Every structure is written in C-alpha cells, then in structure tokens.
Amino acid sequence: MYPWQETAWSRLQQMRERLPHAILFHGPLGVGKADFMETFAQTLLCENVRPDGHACGACASCGWFLQNNHPDYRRVRPEALEDEPSGEAEEGAEPAGKAKSSKAPSKEIKIEQIRSLADFMNISTHRQGLRVVVLYPAEALNMPASNALLKTLEEPPPGTVFLLASNSLDRLLPTILSRCRKFALPMPAHEEALAWLKAQGVQDADSWLREQGGAPLAALQESESGSREEMDTLLHFLAAPSVDGALRTADKLSKAALPALVAWQQRWLYDVLSMKLSGRIRYYPRYQKEVSQLAGRVPTARLNRAIKGLGERRAVADHPLSAKLFVEDMLLEYTSCCA
Secondary structure, three states, X not given: OOHHHHHHHHHHXXXXXXXXXXXXXXXXXXXXXXXXXXXXXXXXXXXXXXXOOOOOXXXXXXXXXXXXXXXXXXXXXXXXXXXXXXXXXXXXXXOOOOOOOOXXXXXXXXXXXXXXXXXXXXXXXXXXXXXXXXXXXXXXEOHHHHHHHHHHHHOOOOOEEEEEEEOOHXXXXXXXXXXXXXXXXXXXXXXXXXXXXXXXXXXXXXXHHHHOOOOHHHHHHHHHHOOOHXXXXXXXXXXXXXXXXXXXXXXXXXXXOHHHHHHHHHHHXXXXXXXXXXXXXXXXXXXXXXXXXXXXXXXXXXXXXXXXXHHHHHOOOOOOOOHXXXXXXXXXXXXXXXX
C-alpha cells in the first residue's frame, strides 16, 4: 500500500462489519488501485487480521496468498497481463513505447474466464472463511463477459466477495455499476506524490509526474523506461503543426502505443486551453513557450472541438484498422484545428 492511500484504507475498514458482496474501486490509472485491492483481498482471507486492518503475513492463509496459490482466491484479468506480477500495471497500463504486436495476447476479459469461476464458487471454502474474486481492469470485460458477470452479481454465491477495479466507470455497464458498492481512490496531492517518487530515486521527478497527469505509479513506470523519444516526437509536431509534418510524424509513430499517443495529445490540448483561460500549464511546463503561442491564436471553440474529438478517438485506439492511418488522421485533424 502507498502513503497516499492511508485515509482510504481507514475508510475501507468501516465497511468490514457489513461487507458488501461486490466492491468497485475506481480512480485514475496509476494511483495504485490494483495493489490496494490485492492488499484488501489478503486481509479478507487472513486468519489473524491486525488491529489496523492489515493481514498478519504469518498465518497459513497469508502464506498461500503470497505464493499465489490460495484455494479460496481467484484473480481475473486479461491474458495480456497474466505474465505480469500483481501491481499497478495490471490496471490496464502498458509502457508507452511498447509497440503493438500482431500476435499480442488479448487485452479483454472473456466470457470463458467468468464461466470458469462457477466450480470455484460452488464448492466449500478451504478454511471455512470467505471466498474472494478480484477482477481488473473491469472495463476490459467484453460484452459477453460483462453479461455473465452481471448474472453472478445479481445472485451472488454466499460467502463470496468480488473486488473490481476500474480506471473509467463510464466504460462499464450501468447494471454492473448498480450492483457494486463504489469506492473512490483519488489522485494523491502533487507534493505527496512527488516526495514518493523522489524517495524511489526518480530523476526529474516533477516533469515525469506532470506528464503523467499526477499519477505517481504511471510516472515511475515511464521514468524507468528512461526515454521520452516518442512523446517528444509528438510534442515537437504539436508545437508547430503542418500537413507535411503530420505525415512524417505519423510514419515515425506508427508503432507506438496508440492510447498513449492519444493521451499525450489530450494533455497538450488541455494545457493550451488552460493557458488560454487561466495562464497556467499542468502537464508540459517544458513547452510553456510553444503552448503559450498556440493559446494566443487558436479560438476556444476549436480547442473544445479538438478535445471532444480526441475523446472519441480514445474509444477506438485499442482496435484501429490501421495504426499508421489512425495516427495520420489524428495529426491532420489537429493541424486543421491549430495550424
């Protein structure tokens, strides 16, 4: 668990006496939802919970949990995350510079994974305690899987607790939302997150943190990659857009992670709009001069349309027909708005 989660942990303990059958932890990507949820899952299975609500770490159940073989525990996540250790990356993040492979494992949670829980939920628990299922990111559920999970949540098996995590509640079925107790895990304060990053030895921590929207685990992950090459390629174009530049930049970035490209451009436009309205920049202080120049010449209405258009692009960024054409179209649209 992370320092900024202590208050949330205290709030969560108040739910222990009347534990709901399903809790949905939600908040921005990169704040530690997966780790927080896994920590809570261990405490629900622990046989000697400490007064502060944490697992003892010494009982048989804790031993099994830490070895990833507790008989009363199941973790459901996309195939693409199965080779990763538990942690924040499992909330749906991937390194920004990681190219998309044509044979990449599925990023969806499929109906077979939900159906496979049936036998688990229909047998007695090993230690006469709770049965715990964690699932994340919940927005990775495809439609058949969502419907299968919904049926389970409508008639939850006794003694079973579902713990879900989501980065984006608006991508979940309203019927699933209505059957879960929602628990918010907000972004930490900038100074608290910055202090934590510095304690991890991150150089230029403030820039990394701002570029990731204040999410400390996302900032740590990107800083460990050690490169801003793709981000700077995009930002250099955004600072001086042109049709030729859009085509050249799209060629350079055709193998980049498309959701990351969309997110970077969204933050750039938010900075331009913020500079125009308030004179402040949040994400890219390294580009303050260029952002200021754009803010001075691009009408607010155009910026709002461009931001809305990027939101629509994000919805299809995981499954484009052609990555290069996706980037070209995105940059050409930006050029027509801001050149």
